[in-house]
Amino acid sequence: MDNSDPERANPLAPYFPSDVPSLPTKGRQWIALLLLVLVFSGIAYSLARSFVAIF
Numbered sequence: 001m002d003n004s005d006p007e008r009a010n011p012l013a014p015y016f017p018s019d020v021p022s023l024p025t026k027g028r029q030w031i032a033l034l035l036l037v038l039v040f041s042g043i044a045y046s047l048a049r050s051f052v053a054i055f
Helices: 026-052
Strands: none
Touching: none
């Protein structure tokens, strides 16, 4: 390590606080929408499986 690369305070931390990647607002909305679709599709799948198991 030379002087241009400062020593990290915590070697297990993947990023310095200033290096943490940020998502723009549109990116957060897409991730929230994807998670919502996954949750609802899981609910629909479980309901469909329970109806199939009954009949």
